[in-house]
Amino acid sequence: MSCDPVQKLIPLYVEGDLPARSTERVRGHLESCLPCRSLLEGYRVSQRALHAVRPPEIRGATLDDFRRKVWRRISEVRPRSALGRQIDRAWIALRQWASQPAVAALAVFAVVGGSFVLSRATGPGGRGELHAPSAGGLRGLPEDFELIRPDEGSEERDGEDAPEMMLAQASFDDGLEAGEPAAPESAGEDAGEDAALRIEIQTRDPNVRIIWFTPTEDHAAGVED
Amino acid sequence: VSNVVEIVRLTGGLRVADPADEGPSTSLRFVIERAQAGDAAAFDQLIVCFQRKVVSTAWRVLGNQDDALDAAQEVFIKLHRYLHTFRVDQDFSAWLYRLIVNACHDTRKRRPRHISLEEERERGGLDTLRSSDDVEASAMVAEDESIIAAALETLSQKERAALVLRDLEGLATEEVAKILGSSATTVRSQICSARAKIKQFRDRVMREGRRFRP
Numbered sequence: 001m002s003c004d005p006v007q008k009l010i011p012l013y014v015e016g017d018l019p020a021r022s023t024e025r026v027r028g029h030l031e032s033c034l035p036c037r038s039l040l041e042g043y044r045v046s047q048r049a050l051h052a053v054r055p056p057e058i059r060g061a062t063l064d065d066f067r068r069k070v071w072r073r074i075s076e077v078r079p080r081s082a083l084g085r086q087i088d089r090a091w092i093a094l095r096q097w098a099s100q101p102a103v104a105a106l107a108v109f110a111v112v113g114g115s116f117v118l119s120r121a122t123g124p125g126g127r128g129e130l131h132a133p134s135a136g137g138l139r140g141l142p143e144d145f146e147l148i149r150p151d152e153g154s155e156e157r158d159g160e161d162a163p164e165m166m167l168a169q170a171s172f173d174d175g176l177e178a179g180e181p182a183a184p185e186s187a188g189e190d191a192g193e194d195a196a197l198r199i200e201i202q203t204r205d206p207n208v209r210i211i212w213f214t215p216t217e218d219h220a221a222g223v224e225d
Numbered sequence: 226v227s228n229v230v231e232i233v234r235l236t237g238g239l240r241v242a243d244p245a246d247e248g249p250s251t252s253l254r255f256v257i258e259r260a261q262a263g264d265a266a267a268f269d270q271l272i273v274c275f276q277r278k279v280v281s282t283a284w285r286v287l288g289n290q291d292d293a294l295d296a297a298q299e300v301f302i303k304l305h306r307y308l309h310t311f312r313v314d315q316d317f318s319a320w321l322y323r324l325i326v327n328a329c330h331d332t333r334k335r336r337p338r339h340i341s342l343e344e345e346r347e348r349g350g351l352d353t354l355r356s357s358d359d360v361e362a363s364a365m366v367a368e369d370e371s372i373i374a375a376a377l378e379t380l381s382q383k384e385r386a387a388l389v390l391r392d393l394e395g396l397a398t399e400e401v402a403k404i405l406g407s408s409a410t411t412v413r414s415q416i417c418s419a420r421a422k423i424k425q426f427r428d429r430v431m432r433e434g435r436r437f438r439p
Contacts, residue, residue: 011420046424
């Protein structure tokens, strides 16, 4: 055993906090290593100084005053009702029961297994069907809101097994065409003029995103460029 | 009062029971059960029994008397509020230590200010050093205590709590882990780091070869 790992273990060795096997290995190294023995002696001195710190002696008057304050505080606190006390006891019992390793393992298994089953039933690529919402079914969106399927607006996705994906975005009369990729924020002045605000809503399904552009002042006033 | 004396004698003030022990001693169990039933005198006996130790432990964790008294008050308020949830076959001392550590944690969050040990002694909140004919020796002891107190301030909250419980309160690593709600491995790591920091701080002050002024 070299000096480096031994020196890392000496703070624990000095107070006997190491497991028996590690203790033997460190002891064996210390017998033949003067620098490590010197370090150990330094820790012994430091620990002696730490142990020599006396417990703070608190005056009797301080404690009497302390006790009075505690009772004053207790009298200010509304006592727990009988029902509340029963709930507390039941909650503690439940926590203790749930903290048993077997119960905890079962709970983890149930959560992981349940998540897996749910993901198989409803997730992308799963057996369950993915129902695309209709535009009419989305409330609170502007009238010119459209739902676009990728196979209508772009040709990027192919393959029969690919999960069905929905894109959604708002379009303006003279703005972006439905299905046209959204302009990046740093696309230039034109993009900034056409769309004062661009809202993208990612639904719970990672393949469905709602993109919403609000009209600029010019659009709102019906001014043509 | 005789009951209180008996409890203190049997429990050693605040002692974590040996693993072989089955919960608190008979006298303490009797007082706890009476307090759980709403007997104010019994709860007062618990305060008298444990207040010195609770304040002392909180002082070591927090580093100053005012915060320690505040935290100790919280401990007894919570003890009064939740004593009915304590099962007499549990380890009462470990339960109380857990309340202390949590109250200290809350107090430190509220008041991050620290008062040094020297300030503490000047304010007279704590008793003066033991009488000694050797003034120089007393001064050295006080200085060493000041160095350790300052070194403790360099530790993180978790390191300090682990070190206080293990090295100053003398609990086993497994007991400390149980009280802090972490694993023994984590506690060993915290203690290892804390001891190394204490030594490094003390070595640095000693190397500078001057009297320590916190």
